[in-house]
Amino acid sequence: MSRHEIDTSVSLLREAYDNLPTKQEIDVVEVAANGHSRVVKQIVEKEPYEPDSDLVDAVNLSIALGRPLLLQGEPGCGKTRLAYAVAYALKLPIEEGYVKSTSRGQDLLYSYDAVNRLYDVQLGASGPRDKNNNPRCQQIENYIMLGPLGRAIARGDLRNERPQRSVVLIDEIDKADFDFPNDLLLELDRLEFRVAEAPEIRFKAGARSDLRPIVIVTHNEESELPAAFLRRCIFHYLEFPASEIQLKQILELHHPNNEKLSQRAIAVILRLRELKLQKKPGLSELIDWVGYMAAMNTPVEELLTLPYADILLKNHSDQLAARQELNRE
Amino acid sequence: MEQNSPLYNLFVRLRRRRFLLGVEDYFALKRAMRLGFGWSSRETLRNLCCLLWAKSNSERELLKSLFDQLGLPDWDLSRDISLAKPTTESENKDLSGSEEPAQEGSNVQGLDIDEQVPATLPKRGLPPIDLEGIRLPSKSFVFVPHFPLTSRDVAQRWRYVRESELSGPLEEVDIKATIALRCRQGLPGPIVLRPRKRKTSHLLLLVDQQGSMAPFHKFVEIVWDTIKRSARSGDVAVYYFHDVPVEGADDRILASVGGQPFPVLDDVLDQIAPLDSGYVYEDRELLSPIPLPEVLQTIGKGANVVFLSDAGAARRHYDLQRLLDTVAFIKVLRNYNQRCVWLNPLPVSSWSGTTAEQIARYVSMFALDSHGLQRATTVLLGKRRPVENSL
Numbered sequence: 001m002s003r004h005e006i007d008t009s010v011s012l013l014r015e016a017y018d019n020l021p022t023k024q025e026i027d028v029v030e031v032a033a034n035g036h037s038r039v040v041k042q043i044v045e046k047e048p049y050e051p052d053s054d055l056v057d058a059v060n061l062s063i064a065l066g067r068p069l070l071l072q073g074e075p076g077c078g079k080t081r082l083a084y085a086v087a088y089a090l091k092l093p094i095e096e097g098y099v100k101s102t103s104r105g106q107d108l109l110y111s112y113d114a115v116n117r118l119y120d121v122q123l124g125a126s127g128p129r130d131k132n133n134n135p136r137c138q139q140i141e142n143y144i145m146l147g148p149l150g151r152a153i154a155r156g157d158l159r160n161e162r163p164q165r166s167v168v169l170i171d172e173i174d175k176a177d178f179d180f181p182n183d184l185l186l187e188l189d190r191l192e193f194r195v196a197e198a199p200e201i202r203f204k205a206g207a208r209s210d211l212r213p214i215v216i217v218t219h220n221e222e223s224e225l226p227a228a229f230l231r232r233c234i235f236h237y238l239e240f241p242a243s244e245i246q247l248k249q250i251l252e253l254h255h256p257n258n259e260k261l262s263q264r265a266i267a268v269i270l271r272l273r274e275l276k277l278q279k280k281p282g283l284s285e286l287i288d289w290v291g292y293m294a295a296m297n298t299p300v301e302e303l304l305t306l307p308y309a310d311i312l313l314k315n316h317s318d319q320l321a322a323r324q325e326l327n328r329e
Numbered sequence: 330m331e332q333n334s335p336l337y338n339l340f341v342r343l344r345r346r347r348f349l350l351g352v353e354d355y356f357a358l359k360r361a362m363r364l365g366f367g368w369s370s371r372e373t374l375r376n377l378c379c380l381l382w383a384k385s386n387s388e389r390e391l392l393k394s395l396f397d398q399l400g401l402p403d404w405d406l407s408r409d410i411s412l413a414k415p416t417t418e419s420e421n422k423d424l425s426g427s428e429e430p431a432q433e434g435s436n437v438q439g440l441d442i443d444e445q446v447p448a449t450l451p452k453r454g455l456p457p458i459d460l461e462g463i464r465l466p467s468k469s470f471v472f473v474p475h476f477p478l479t480s481r482d483v484a485q486r487w488r489y490v491r492e493s494e495l496s497g498p499l500e501e502v503d504i505k506a507t508i509a510l511r512c513r514q515g516l517p518g519p520i521v522l523r524p525r526k527r528k529t530s531h532l533l534l535l536v537d538q539q540g541s542m543a544p545f546h547k548f549v550e551i552v553w554d555t556i557k558r559s560a561r562s563g564d565v566a567v568y569y570f571h572d573v574p575v576e577g578a579d580d581r582i583l584a585s586v587g588g589q590p591f592p593v594l595d596d597v598l599d600q601i602a603p604l605d606s607g608y609v610y611e612d613r614e615l616l617s618p619i620p621l622p623e624v625l626q627t628i629g630k631g632a633n634v635v636f637l638s639d640a641g642a643a644r645r646h647y648d649l650q651r652l653l654d655t656v657a658f659i660k661v662l663r664n665y666n667q668r669c670v671w672l673n674p675l676p677v678s679s680w681s682g683t684t685a686e687q688i689a690r691y692v693s694m695f696a697l698d699s700h701g702l703q704r705a706t707t708v709l710l711g712k713r714r715p716v717e718n719s720l
Binding site: 006008049053054057058060064065067070072101103114115119122158178179195221222223224226227230231234235236238248 | 351354357360361363364366373376377379380381383384387416480481483485488499502517520521522527528555558561633643688
């Protein structure tokens with residue numbers, strides 16, 4: 001584990017985030033496997049997000065020390081959304097790596113499309129050609145696609161005309177094989193990689209600390225992560241917001257001008273969370289629930305009958321238990 | 330000097346509790362504090378320690394209570410937080426929007442740490458932390474179970490118990506098959522694809538519950554729960570039993586060995602008939618039985634079998650009937666051609682003179698600790714470990 005240069009060039013600020021516009025245009029540097037880069041403008045929408053001060057500290061610490069931030073917590077408490085909020089606050093492009101059960105570490109860096117290259121070779125002279133009218137199949141970089149982490153590293157490479165930092169989201173890392181995080185140790189640590197099929201293609205983003213990608217990893221506790229990987233991370237556990245005020249602020253962000261409905265909904269959900277349910281309703285369920293009721297103009301008084309319970313509770317026995325509890329009054 | 334620092338004490342205590350911490354992690358905390366993190370209140374310092382040193386929710390809870398034991402005084406500088414963190418001033422510029430993004434500008438900020446160090450110190454100073462007058466509360470304990478294996482140990486050891494399997498959509502070029510096809514046809518034909526390799530382990534876990542196993546429930550649960558969670562859903566099945574999964578092997582054959590003080594089955598081993606007419610349970614309370622043949626048919630085919638049981642060693646019993654039933658059941662497993670290991674929560678030294686000692690002659694039995702688990706995984710991967718009689 002190498003020690004990284006400290007970076008305090010950027011940090012997340014809670015108050016500043018609230019004041020950001022709801023939409024903004026950012027410059028995104030796009031890099032291809034052959035090293036060519038260009039700048040495109042992109043309009044991104046603001047992610048409604050209300051991080052508590054602990055979370056802000058966690059993000060800032062992970063940026064400063066250059067370690068990935070490992071987020072854990074109940075499903076639907078905003079682990080994934082944080083990455084979008086950080087990217088928006090810092091005006092950085094986001095790279096999303098959604099992990100699947102078949103994912104391999106290399107997929108996050110690049111993939112080599114050997115099949116298409118083989119087909120193109122078979123076509124010979126009549127095959128597809130590149131800009132200079134050479135057969136495409138002669139150049140291996142035409143068949144190498146950078147993955148999310150690979151793009152982020154390539155974007156921060158000093159050889160670019162305009163190197164840029166990115167936010168990388170590696171979502172639900174525990175879905176992949178146990179070896180997946182281990183395979184990425186070196187790349188996450190040094191922030192550089194080399195394409196095995198074409199060793200001359202390589203990128204490095206770790207050269208300057210303010211170009212280091214900000215890596216956010218989410219984890220659902222489905223399985224244990226390897227110790228070597230854990231050691232390199234900053235760990236933060238996202239709790240369901242403890243206070244009513246916090247919940248109110250969050251709902252206000254997503255569905256403004258619904259104070260009465262929100263207040264009742266919060267009261268209901270806090271009561272439901274005290275029950276022994278198989279799956280407690282989380283934050284995203286609450287936001288969806290209130291949003292739908294607001295759209296349907298559901299009268300506030302009806303809340304105790306738990307309308308549209310299917311949004312909140314994903315289990316028949318949970319729904320029955322919840323109704324019973326709410327009917328006791 | 331360093332030894333007296335309360336945070337160092339905390340660090341040492343955490344290491345003793347097998348937190349994944351090295352010297353680098355201690356320095357990471359110091360560096361973070363030099364940058365201005367963790368000064369504004371006791372709470373933030375505690376959170377900082379959690380961020381850097383805890384790696385799971387349970388570790389975080391433990392760290393919190395150990396931190397509280399340090400007996401640091403409370404302080405709160407949250408009103409002066411902007412002074413404690415001068416980085417915020419430079420931040421406002423970056424985030425206010427009119428400026429160019431930070432990555433665009435040169436590396437003016439952030440690279441020269443030394444220059445920043447004096448600036449990151451809180452300007453009004455901290456309340457003095459005087460440790461001399463502090464007495465640790467005499468009645469404050471943090472009780473954490475200490476098992477011979479942690480969930481992390483199990484996950485790490487168990488990850489080798491997997492075999493590659495090709496499944497899923499066709500994604501990869503099968504070079505060998507493609508070349509073979511071309512050689513056969515003599516002209517360029519289609520490319521042969523194959524699915525990606527996945528690692529799987531088909532496993533049947535049979536967990537002894539209740540009775541003499543009661544003291545080990547928590548420990549054993551860590552083991553099977555980790556094994557179950559580290560596999561894909563459906564690959565690992567857990568069933569429970571009490572003492573032996575099958576009962577009622579024909580005990581008439583015992584008549585010939587019954588007269589000895591410590592009868593063994595050697596003479597009648599061949600006469601024991603395989604027996605699978607028993608029940609295992611889906612739940613830990615042993616309330617919903619499932620016929621064993623059913624389980625073996627659906628899950629057991631080609632799967633490895635792992636027993637988690639004390640095999641009579643906990644009560645220091647020698648029970649011939651139990652031995653007979655177990656042997657009869659293991660004969661069934663041999664018919665299914667499965668690899669099978671027995672993990673015993675008791676150490677090897679406690680097996681002698683009990684049923685466990687005899688069972689270990691027929692099945693690879695290991696103590697449930699780090700070394701035993703490692704050897705068990707090698708057996709499951711196909712390395713033969715000679716047992717006296719593999720039935």
